[in-house]
Amino acid sequence: MMQTNNRTQTNHRLPQRLSRTLLSALAGIALGLLAVTLFSGLSPVSVVAESGSSPDHVRDETLNQVALVVVLADGAVKTQCVEFAEEQISSTEALSRSNFEMVAATTSFGTAICAIDGTGCTDSNNCFCDAEHYWGFWQQSAGEWVYAQTGSDDAMLSNGAVDGWVWTPLADDPASSPPAVDFDAICGDGALAANQVDLVVQFDQNATVVRSVEFSAPISGLGALLASGLEVEYAVSDFGATVCAIEGVGCPEEDCFCRCAGGDECALWSYQYWDGANWQSYEIGVGGTVISTTGAIEGYRWGEFGAAMTPVTQTLAAQNALDFVAAAQDPATGGYGGLGSSVEALISIGANLEQSMDWRQSMDAPSLLSFLMLYGAQYTDVGAIAPAAVGKMATGAAGADACWPVGAPVPADFYDETINAYSEHVGINLWAMLGAAAFGDTIPAPALAGVKESILPVGGWEWMDGFGADTNTTSLAIQALVAAGEPISATEIISGLIFLKGAQNDDGGFAYDPASTSSTASDANSTGYVLQALVATGEDSQGPNWVAESGKSGIDYLMDAQLEDGSLEWQTGAGSDLLATQQAVPALLGRHYPFVQGSFTQPIERCDALYVPLLSAD
Template sequence: MKRPTLLSIATLLPVVMISAALWLLSPATAIFAVTHAADQAVLIASEEQTPTVNTAAILVQFDDRRSIVREVAFDAPISGLEALEASGLDVTIAETSFGPAVCAIEGVGCPADNCFCNPDQFWNYSFWDGEAWQSYPVGAASSVISQTGALEGWRWGTFGSTQTPPDRTLAAARALAWLRTQQDPETGGFGESFSSAVEVLMALGANHERPEAWRAMDGHRSLDAYLLPRARSFSLNNAAAAGKLAVAFAAADACRPARTVKPSFHYSETLGAYAADSGPNAWAILGAAAVSETIPASAVDTLKAQQQEDGGWEWQAGFGTDTNTTALAIQALVAAGEPADSPAIVQALAFLARAQQENAGFVYDPKTPEYGPDANSTAYVIQALLAAGEDPAGEPWTKNGATPFDFLLSLQLPDGSFEWQPETGANLLATAQAVPALLGSSHPIAVRELEFCADRRLRLLLQQQE
């Protein structure tokens, strides 16, 4: 990793930022290690070597809601900076007069030649002590992780920005680990349908993982190998399929197979929409936003016009309103530029509020609460709340001291999978759909132009030859 040297930062930052950066990143004479006794992390002086393989979790938070997680293995004490570099994440580091500084993680932050380009924001570094995130008294180059179970936190934001408690992010990591065990080693797919693999792709994309790295075991087919030959046929099925595929491929930065169509392929001038029904039209709008296609105003107007009197949307005419389609519609409208305080969004949020139960979970249909809340509906609603600028853990969405996140977490089994409802057993779709919600991602998870697979192969080949 290239680390340019910054000769002076005095001209780049106000004094308060210099002080903050020094406190967080500068080397110290004392060497500290993070160790865990029971569930509590303790900061202790240590130089002890650990002969066994240990693991630490690196939790990275990009803003007030979005997080990702990586596990790092080590057989000898390592610094927090070494752990971050070993995570496989894209990390930009610059050598400064006060030691190495983390400029950017996964493209969020500043370039190496101007590491403190934003005087108000930088990468805060902390550790979890079992009850709360605590700022390190030394920099990441001087902290030492010596025993298994350490939780390392990186949070982009102003000085002292609060990092989300790790339970949601670690639950997402366990869910992803379980999903890996469900991959078909022969095909690289999941479940019995291509749609299941697309759902998993969205889940791993929310954690900034790539499909080519997902395979049941070495030497077997990857998720990428399963998806690419089948993507074109799926995208041609209907607007919902093309939209969902675009959202998933953009989320995971997957390449676009030749002749795979984008949502615009399904747009109808006659209908003034991608599809006649709300659900497919919403997915197509989300897909168009994900791959940076222009979204026709008529498609947005059509979706808004299909909002029902109770504030919700129905997947198809005559089906009746439900939380899942309403959550998709909210995310689609926000992605298309609809203000979060518009009447359509406000009425939709009121619809969702009526679907919330006393345990903080959400039912599919608020008219039939006797069927009980479920993981899929709750995860979808969490994503819609995030898209609309709501805090799912905030007071308006808290019931009897529990939040929607708490209800969702209550459905996770010891093996990492999620149940659809209590006592129903592990469910692939519920597990995949829980992950983006737990990581704080709403749709579209990422926005990017999809690179054709042939172009990507050529680009990577040329890079290898340089």
């Protein structure tokens, strides 16, 4: 049984952001170059893009093309267009030149295909390890699939040919052919960006990431998930494919239901779709669905069966905000003008688990990572506020998988046992604590005690002595206390939450200083920070405790502040604001600092430990 997802929604495309899957192949080259090369970007590279990746495909009219269709064990359909200069190439050669991961063996009958993209027998010395399946080889003739009458070595392809490979049960008679798809759908102009599906992945009650996947031929739910660039583990059984883990959250494929063994609780990955108003559960598995049109929205939720997903509207608001952030990147440097804005961008993309090495305007443009590798140490060389700068950059690096710039200090370098803090100033100390947590450091107990002691009688924290309590610093303090292991029932955390509630306005947003005599108007930056504190403490930001008398919540305020281009206003009527947009993204995605509350972040490593520059011969 196949279930089709052909719903039409607003198209939320992620412009100019390149897929992790595609760019990981370039990582060793791009990041192994001399620093000046990193700054100026990659040299143009000819790339054959897999269906679902996002770079522009520039057609070289002097080359021939063949289309490949591959159906994996779970039913996932993948397509690629392969270019070649010869008049003809064999089907074996076409498959080997594609981006598919192919395992083959040489036999007395010619080349045997053992595995494609992990489906099949991945050891070429044991190519026929599965006695019940084989790779069925098909070719199109006059638009119809015909089972190949020769081996792939002898099948010669000319421009416009279409080959198909299907992982086929031996018992199938007749064998299953690939889905109906023509050459133009895979290799024609615009084929690589014909359709788009949005994927929403929710790791817990709040933490969410969003991806867009482009495809030409109809694609299964699992095929879209595998093309998203997220790390996925799945298992295939007689009942079809089951998602086991996404970005390390879940179970290994060999024990896909490890969280359901014994006891009354059972955590697993549920598979859902957005029907335009609500999330609905699919009646079949992830390998059996067919996504055929632009605008479909798929959802994955880790948790007990029936666990609710966040309404997609706020997730798509985050996606649109990230679109705006992406478009604002400087194509010449990979940065965002000033160093501070570049680090804010790192934090916003880190909230969505975007790869900083992939965050670039085009294939030959420098990435945000390359910019920070060059200038990150300079960003932290700012005297008394250096601990905060280091902490901020570490917070973003943990989520965006960025290495640590050479020459930049780490949070631990600033800890002073004479004052039991990273800085004498409260706000600077808090950012350093969050950065230390991002590095995986244990926060010293005296530092934790110092934060608790610095709370003011009104229940909030101030940036520096004499400044007075504000919502931003208080929100950072709550997140730092939680990151350091303080229970959410602690008196200081509860007092901080009460202070924050007192700063909420009837529009649902939060003011910077609720005691200000000049303005207590809501602003997007403060509202975003408060929402992160609520997430850190397990509060329902849209529950009755955090909804104003008007019925508006903080999320409502941020969505009301969003303009048509995806950006947010700092305050109503103030116009598009990049900083407000950047700082709203974590809140809209239900993420709190330091982006390490799950297993889906990577440890921060030093750039000089990962990349060895090539020295010039001059």
